[in-house]
Every structure is written in structure tokens, then in C-alpha cells.
Amino acid sequence: MTSSPADITAIVVAYDSAEVLPACLAALAGEGVRVLVVDNASGDDSAAVADRCGARVLRNASNQGYGRANNRGARAAETAFILIVNPDLELGQGAVAALLSAAEAYPDAAAFAPRLMEPSGRVFLQPRSLLSPPHLNRAREVVLPEGDACLPFLSGACLLLRREVFLALGGFDPGIFLFYEDDDLCRRLREAGHALVHVDGAEARHARGRSSAPSMTRRFTARWHLAWSQYHVARKYGMPLPGLARIAENAFKTVGYGLILNRDKMMAHAGSVAGALAARAGRSALARQGLDEAEVMS
Template identity: 35%
Template sequence: MSASTAPFSEHSGSEQSGAHAAATVSVVFVTYNSAAVIPAAVASVPAGCDVVIVDNASPQGTGWYNEISRPARLVEMGRNAGFGAACNAGARAATTPYILFLNPDARLGPDTMETLLAAARLYGEPAILMPAIVSEQGRLMRKEGTIFEQVPRSARLKPQEIAGDYCTRFVHGAAFLVSRAAFFDLGGFDEGIFLYHEDDDLSLRAIARQVPIIVVPGAQVVHEGGGSSTPGLRQTFRINRFKQQSENYVRAKYGRPRSRLALAAKLVGGCLLAALLANPHRVMVRAGKLRGVFDPPARQGG
């Protein structure tokens, strides 16, 4: 991991007009029952920028579309095709040189777009640019390695140690800017992954192609990270089953499988401990992963 010596001032401020940004970037959102958060996310996009919202057949519908505060194009998938497939559809619908993928529960800071675009000009192509992603409480949210090279929290850069832009080895799917050409040259998101770890897979392909992944701390995105609602036990089970299915898929794809029996034994032990502690949420987390361990590493259903 290397650090850039480029100071924030080289690509901060508003050198790029809103009109130029509009001609340069499409912001792609993927929604699934996102009515409670998507209006604020769309409102954070600079005026004039192209906005593409891809809906994965939300059961709650898309009635919110007529209530958002600015023009946006709606792409309806017709089925829950998965996060990666919907992102690819949004990228195909975009016609601008750059794409900013943004989660519907995230909001751009006031100068984030201009700062990321200035960084793209500074570092050239191809490159993947990520803003600093912070929680509602201001806590820096990041991961610095893929599932094959996880970096423990104790070894990650501390906020006070970050003196400028720096390279990392993980693309956080919640928010990143990339040229449309570079995204498709990398193959886009793997549509064999329904949900979770699709950003690990994109990171691994970027690393293999020596495409730099650069964090630009001068650009910020506020990410709720699911804080708006707490999933029930059934949904917790389902989410963690999907996570394990995706991990199975990625590990099989890169020839890095884990022993299913060893993992299953660990998860069974975790279930029993959580049950003894009367923690049903942790029971469902481990039970969902345990079920996913024995699912085939194949295309997941919606």
C-alpha cells in the first residue's frame, strides 16, 4: 500500500463548474425498497448531473420516483437481478465519461463531486477513486483489503495518520468514481454474484490489472449503512446466507476455497454460544452463514 504526496489543495474547491460536471458524470443508484432513503441521496447530487436509478423490482414499488426533487432516469429491471447486475444496467444506461456508483442510503458532501473529478484529472486513467465514507456520527468507515487479505482494525490507518490521498486494495461498493470505459474494460460487476462481495471481486480484478484504487479523503460521503432500520431475525438469517453464498462463489472463482466442514464446525459452535448467551440475533447470523456454507457456489436467486 503506498501513499500519495499530492496535497488536498490540488483537487479541492470548485474548479469544475456544475455544467461541466453534468456533462462528465452519471450517478448510478440501485434501489430495492429504498423509498425511505433515495430522495435524500438524489438531492445530494449536484444540480445538472445525470442521475440513473435502477430498481430491482422493489415490492414497495417506485411511487417515490414522482416525488424526488430533481430529474432522474428510472431503469426498471423487472426482477430482482442482484446488485451487480443492476449496477451494470445503470452503467450501460449512462452516456457520460465517468460513473459514480452511490448507495441509496448515502449522501454526497457539498464538494465531493468536484473533488473526485479533480483527482481523476490528476491521477489519469485508468483509476478507481473513492471518497472518505463516514457514518452519520462522523466515524470513518473503511476496509483496506479483500476477503483474501483482510486487514484487522488495529492495523488500519488511523484518521490522524491520513495526510493525503492514498492507495488501497479494496473498492467499497457504497461509493466510488470510475471512468465508464475503465469499468467495462474490467468487465463490470460479476453478475454471478447476487449480493455481497461483488466489490471484493471487482477489487481483485483491478489489482490483477494494476488499476490503482485511490482514496480521496478531501471528498466525503455520509453513509447510513442500514442504520435506518434493524432487520428482523428472518432477514438477518437471509442476509448472512447471501453473504456466505457470495463468499463461496468468489473463493471458487479464484481457486481459494475453505474447508466447509471446518467452517461449519466453527459456526455450529458460534450458534451454541450465542444461544447460551440468549442472543437470537447472533444465532441467526451464524445460522444463516451455516446454511450458506452448503449452498453451491453458483448464481444466486433473488
């Protein structure tokens, strides 16, 4: 049976994303897919913007994090496929058709990603990961696939998934608030016997880092979670934990940037130190955000 855009629900997790949502949602509408925006308690009018653009909106009472919000969207969807889309991403014309064609051509695959173009014109490809076997992390230069290609990891910025497979695996790890949730999902998909396909005929433009309005506090929080999530996935898969030398290096940089009054970088490195120390002490990322450990089901 041939699939169509009607078989896809695009899930867009928004958090203070009002500035970038209109272009993202317009591109999805142009591809003919229904859109579900999960608003993570934005302080701006993201939910209202999504509503005006014709999207179905689910409002979280608090910021649940990227993966948990996507899980809620996946449970609310009723289509065979879900399309995870960052709010600062715009699908190119024909991208959905190309992704669906790949899904039909490769029935053993469960995840499909388009070619991600950055504003500079560079193609973003994720050939390496903390969760990748060492022999796949040796390449120093990114070699772009010629045509469709199976890859060990795909970016969660835009990802077509078979909904049934995604839910059967438990979706994104609900213990992660931010970072490495896509790497973790890709590893679990591969371990369950599913291929991951980079679809050369599909293209999307990704602004990277513009999903939420920037601030020093958010940079601290982002780097806190990046450091914490590295420890989380390392423990999850029995990998060596990041060393104390990295904490010391970030602490040194925190002091150094503080001395030259570069508050932005000072906060970033301070966040890395705090997140790593919290992880080593056994604190959870969800507790830091004031969230319950249980997955939100409503």
C-alpha cells in the same frame, strides 16, 4: 479536456429504499449529476420516490442483486464516468468536484472513492480483504491516509469509475448476488493495471445497513449470500476455502441463540450455515434467488 458533473451518471440501486432515497437523491442533485435509479423490484414505493425526485428509473422485474443491477445501470448510462452510490449514502458538498479533480490528476487510475463518514463520526476505510495479498492484511489498526492515496481496495458504497474501463472488464461479477462484488472488481482493476485512489478532499456520509428495511428474513438472506460469496471468490482466485470449523461454529451459535430465543441472531447464523453448505455443494447464488445464470441485458 476538463470534466464536469455533466460527465457523470450516478447509479443508485434501490431495494425497499424509499425511506433513505430522498436524502441520497437530494445530495446528488445538489452536486449537479444526473441520476439513474435501478429498482430491484422493491415492495415499497422506492421507484415512485425516485421518479418524484427527478431521477431516471429502470425497473427490474425481480431482485437482480447489487452488482447485476449496477451493471444494467452502467450499460444504460452514456457518460464517461459512472458514480456508484448506495441509497443510504449522502454525498458531501463539493465531493463530485473533488472526485473529478482526482480523475484528471491520476489518469492511470480507474476508480476513486471519497472519505466515508459513519453516523458515529468514524471514518470507514477498507484496508483488508479476503482477496488481498497476506502482507496487506496484517495491520490491525486502520491508518487513515493523509491526502490522496492509492489503496488496494475501495468500498463499493460510493465509487467513481471510468465507465469504459468498467464495461471492458465486464462490470461487477454477474455470478455474485450480494457481497464481495466490490472487492472482486477492485482486484480485477488492479490486475488490469489500474490504480484505485482514495480521495481525501471528497466526503460522503454513509448510514451503513439502512439501504433496505431490516427483517429477520433479510438478515438470513444477507448472511447466506455473505457466506456463499466467500466461497465463490476463494474458488475464483484459487484461494483456500473457508474451513468446516466455521460452519460448525455458526451451527453451534444458531442452536445457542435459538435456546435463548434470540431469533434475530439465530437467523443470522443459520443463514451463514446454509450459505456455506450451499456453496460447498456447488449451488449458485443466482439459482437460490430464482435468477437465470445469464447476465440480464435489457
